Amino acid sequence: MFYREAGQFKKTYAADMAVFPILQDRIGIAVILIVAAVVIPLTGSTFFISSVMIPFLVFSLAAMGLNIVTGYTGLISLGTGAFMGVGAFACYKLTTIFPNVNIIIWILASGIFSAAIGAAFGLPSLRIKGFYLAVATLAAQFFLEWCFVRVPWLYNYSASGAIQVPQRTLFDVAITGANATPTTRYLVLLGIVVLMTWVASNILHGRIGRTFMAVRDMDIAAELMGIRLLPAKLMAFALSSFYCGVAGAVMMFLWYGGGEAADAFNIRQSFNILFMVIIGGLGSLIGCFLGAALLNIVPIILKFGFPAIGIAIGSETAEHLNHLLVGGLIIFFLIVEPHGLARLWQITKQKLRTWPFPY
Amino acid sequence: MDILQSIFVTPFLDMAGAPDLLVQTLWEGLVSGVLYALIALGFVLIFKASGVFNFAQGIMVVFAALTLVGLHEKGVPAWLAVILTLGVMYLLALTVERFVLRPLVNQPDIILFMATFGLTYVLIGVGEFIFGGEPKQMIAEQLFIPRGAIDVKMLGGRVTFQKIDIAAAVIASVMIAALAAFFQYTRIGRALRAVADSHKAALSVGISLNQIWAIVWFAAGIVALITGIMWGARSEVSFGLDIIALKALPVLILGGFTSIPGAIVGGLIIGVGEKVAEFYWGPLVGGGIESWIAYVIALGFLMFRPQGLFGDKIIERI
Secondary structure, eight states: OOSOOTTOOOOSHHHHTOSSOSHHHHHHHHHHHHIIIIIHHHHOOHHIIIIIIHHHHHHHHHHHHHIIIIIISOOOOOOHHHHHHHHHHHHHHHHHHSTTSOHHHHHHHHHHHHHHHHHHHHGGGGTOOHHHHHHHHHHHHHHHHHHHHHOGGGGTTOTTSOEEOOOEEETTEEEESTTOOHHHHHHHHHHHHHHHHHHHHHHHHSHHHHHHHHHHHOHHHHHHTTOOHHHHHHHHHHHHHHHHHHHHHHIIIIIIOEEOHHHHTSHHHHHHHHHHHHHHOTTOHHHHHHHHHHHHHHHHIIIIIHHHTTOOOOHHHHHHHHHHHHHHHHHHHHHHOTTHHHHHHHHHHHHHHHTTOOO | OHHHHHHHTHHHHHHHHOHHHHHHHHHHHHHHHHHHHHHHHHHHHHHHHHOOOOTTHHHHHHHHHHHHHHHHHTTOOHHHHHHHHHHHHHHHHHHHIIIIITTTTTOOHHHHHHHHHHHHHHHHHHHHHHHOSSOBOOOTTTTTOOOSEEEEEETTEEEEEEHHHHHHHHHHHHHHHHHHHHHHHSHHHHHHHHHHHOHHHHHHTTOOHHHHHHHHHHHHHHHHHHHHHHHHHHSOBSGGGGGHHHHHHHHHHHHOTTOHHHHHHHHHHHHHHHHHIIIIIGGGGTSOTHHHHHHHHHHHHHHHOTTOSSSOOOOOOO
C-alpha cells in the first residue's frame, strides 16, 4: 500500500537507471543510514556495538569482496581468508614503517597490496575453470597462510608471532589500539563500509560490472563479443582482493586489535565468508549484508541468547549446536531459496508492491 | 649461485649419497599417497555419478571411524561394530539422498557444492554431540591390523617398513580392484556408468536416479570407513582429521574429477612429491611446506592439462 511507484515518473535515462529508482527505497536507505550512524552509537550498548555491529560490518565487507569474484564473475574462490590476511599484514607493516601517515589511508592502501597478490593468484583462472579453479585458489590460501607464520618480517619479529595494533588517531581521537572506544571504532568502520559499498555499487552497475557478468554467464560468448578475458578476470580478482584486503585490515585494526593473524585468516574463515555469500545471494550487494547478518547473529544468539532466557548451555555444547545449526541452515536455505536471502527480499518487495490485490 | 646450487644440486647429491634414505622417503610418500588416493576415490565416485563435488567426504571418513570406535566402546564386538557402522553409512546415504540431493536436483553445481558444505557442518555437529570432541584410539588389534615394523637391509643402509602401511597399501589395492570390477561387470555398476554419462539418457532407459545416488553415497561411505580405519590406526580418530579432505583436493584436480585411475595416480604423485619436497627442499625455506606444496604440484600439471591428467576433456559450446 505504501510501497509502490505509482506516480513516480522518470524523465531521464539516468533517473531510470538509478540504483534506487523508487522513492520509498531512497527513504528506506536514508533511514537505515541514520539508524546506523546516529541511533546505534547513541543508544547501543558496548556489547552490542563491539560484538554484533563491528563483526557484522567487517564480514559484510569481506563478503562483498568474495561476491565480486564469485557472484558477479562466476569464479569460485576459496582464498578469501588469505587475501584478508594480506590486507591486515600490509596495513600493519605500513603503519609501523610510516607511523605518521593517517591510519585510514593505510587501511585503504593495504587493499592495493592484497589486490596485487590476488591478481597474481588469479592468473590460472584463464586456463582453469569451475571446481578446478576453486581448488587452485586453495593454493593461495595455504601458501599465504604458511607465509604468515614463517616470514617473521611480517609480524616485526615478535616472539609469539602475534601482532599488536598500535594506537593511531584521527583528529586527535584514538581510533585504533587499546584506548579507542568501541563507538569510535564502529563509526570509522561504518564510514569505510558505506564508502566502499557506494564505490562497489557504482563499479558493478557500470561497464566493468557488466563485463564481469558477461564473463560469468558464458566466458566464451563474452570473448566473442569483444571482452578480453584476461584483463576482465584479473580485474575481478584484483577488485575482489582489494575489498577482502581492506576487510582484513579493518578486522585486525578495528575489531581484533591484535593477535595471531594466521589463526584469524585460516581456511575456515574463507569457508565462513563463502557461506555468507551463498546464503545472502550470489551476485547481489544487499545479499552480502543479509548473509553476514544471519551468519553473525546465529552464534551470538546461541552463546548469549539462550542463557539470557534461562536455558543454560555449556560453551562446548553451544559450539556443537552452532555447527549443527549453521550446517542445517545452509542446507535449508539452499533448498528453500537457492538464490539466497537477496531473492527472498526481492520477492517480498514485489509482493508489497501489489498488496493487497495481488492480481 | 649458492642459492641455485642449494636448489638444483645439493638435494640430488643428498639423494645419491644416501639411497636408503631416499627409498624410505619414497615409501612414506607412497603410503600417504595411497591414503590420499582413498579419500579422492570417494570424491570421484560421487562426482561421476551425480556431478556433486562432495566436500563432506573428509568428514564422512571421520564420522565412519568415530561410529566404529564409539560402538566398540559401548561393548559391541569388533566384527559387529563394522557391520553396524556400514548400516549407519547406508542410512546416512539414504538420508542425504532424500533430504539434500533430491530437493536440490538440477541446481547449479555451486549450490550442490555448498549443500555438501552444510552437510559437513551437520555431520561435525552430530558427531560431536554423540561422541564428544576428544580424540579416540582406533581399535586396530581387534580388526587384525598388524603392528610393528619390518627392517630391510638395502643399499648400504636400513629401510623401515611399518606393517600397517603395507596392510594399508594391500587393502587399498584390493578395494580399488573390487570397485573396478563392480563398475565393469555388475548390473548396478553398468547403471552407475550410464548415470555418469548422462542423467537424462539413464532416466529414459528406466534407471532410477534416486536409487543410484543412494548406492553411490553408500559406496563412498564404505570407502570412507576403510579410509577411516587405516588413517585412524596410523594416528588417532578426531575431528582434526577433516583437514585430510583438503589434502585430497590437489589429488583430485591432478588426476581429474571423473577418473578413478586418476585419483590413484594423482594420489601417488602428490604423496611422493610432498614427502620428497619436504625432506629435500623444505629446509631451504624453513620447513612446513607440506601444507601447500601439493597444490603447487597440482597447479603445475593443470597448466598443461586443465582437466587433470585423466579427466574427461572439457568441451564447451555456446
